[in-house]
Amino acid sequence: MNRSNISLLITTFNWPEALDLVLQSVMRQTSSPSQIVIADDGSQTDTGSIVSRYKKHLPIEITWQPDCDFRAARARNLALLRTKYDYVIFVDGDCLLPPNFVRNHLALAKPGKLVSGNRSLLSRHESNLLLRQKSQIDTKQLFSNYKYRAMPFGPLRDIDPFSWQSVRSCNFGAHTTDILKVGGFDESYIGWGREDSDFVARMLKAGITVRSGRFATCVAHLHHMERPRDQFSVNDDRFKQMLHGTMGYRPAKTMIKAI
DSSP states (O other): OEEEEEEEEEEEOSOHHHHHHHHHHHHTOSEEEEEEEEEESSOOSTHHHHHHHHTTTSOEEEEEOOOSSOOHHHHHHHHHTTOOSSEEEEEETTEEOOTTHHHHHHHHOOTTEEEEOOEEEOOHHHHHHHHHHGGGOOHHHHTOSGGGSOOOOGGGGGSSTTOGGGOOTTEEEEEHHHHHHTTSOOTTOOSSSSHHHHHHHHHHHTTOEEEEOTTTSOEEEOOOOOOOOTTHHHHHHHHHHHHTTOSOOOOOGGGGGGO
16 A cells, blocks of 8 residues: 555544444545644544554544543644644545545645535445445445546636635645645634634635545545534634634634744
């Protein structure tokens, strides 16, 4: 297995069964990441034991913080402080990676570009079947959909460089130097929503543009119940203030020492 000089950052919370499937898909990569950091947002389950089991096969480590509401921004920042390589791919712990996922991400990577991947939502039935099968996943069948095919779009991938709306935190990649330019994620976003949009918008303000990774870096997203969204309106207001320049930028506390 070839190793690529990238860090894969996987965000997770209290779903070790899904994380197990994701790590299985990492093991089947044609180009393996040189480092995997699990950003655990306060799991109280056996996530740590899952990670320990994969240490025999993967260069994996974990960061953890106490469970004090949804704090994905801070969880990612803690994990970013542990990354060692020039390029970071972000995925969620419920997104399975096609075999060429890392290789295709790296092929699109370029300083000053944020690569926006996409996802294919699996049904409840498909997800439950995968969770029951565990290590018996048929990757050829799972990733047979046209969405997972790699298409040589060339310049068309940069046709909409300012579209923060196209980026999902469950699947994107960026160079470490570009991430440090904006100080990581804004940790004042507590509860579900907008911490990822804020991050991308600040990248755009710093001169880093969006490159489409569609038809190259799609992931299979397991079905699950939605997180509570009671804080979304507050987060959305904060994001709009930042987007329109009425709120000053504050570097993330956990990233200050890395800048």
